[in-house]
Amino acid sequence: MIGLPSTLRVYVAAAPVDLRKSYDGLAQVARDALGQDPTSGHLLVFANRRRDRIKILYWDRDGFALWMKRLEVGTFRWPDPAAAGIEWTPAELAAMLGGIDLKAARRRPRYSLATP
Template identity: 45%
Template sequence: MLNDAKDLQAVYIVCGYTDLRKGIDSLSNIISQTYGMDPFQPGTLFMFCGRKIDRIKALIWEGDGFLLCYKRLEQKASKFQWPRSQEEVSGQMC
């Protein structure tokens, strides 16, 4: 079930490039192995961006399973402003 975003307690932006061909298991492994965080933490949204900055993925544990969201902007000039390094953003997960 898709929960309302008002219940989110934390949002983490994974800086840099992520292979968006990865699925739930691979993305949750990045969260746990690379950053030492628990992907099963309720109310925590993890966001990823690939080389093309018109696409993002988001992963959230909803208590009974993961929800994997994918967003692709359709207009050619539309791009997400995504930090590629820790220097580009402070206090975030990089």
């Protein structure tokens, strides 16, 4: 389990990405497809076409860092590729990495402050 602060934002590229790309290629996808600044410090999540591999790109104070996971069996449950502007909470990212289907999961009501 990865411990991530709840204030961290997680942006997801729903469309498949060629994961042969590394730091600079994924940073460009973040700018073009996600409309996000890759140096913001937030997590940018990408998956391949088969949905059995993901890469997470983030800026770590003085350079890019890249985290990758490859499943030996099965696939990640991923959003519809036609979806745009997907943002997950760190808890949702941890659940997805743990094999939980976010579409079947149900969120219980919680109090939250109104956003301006």
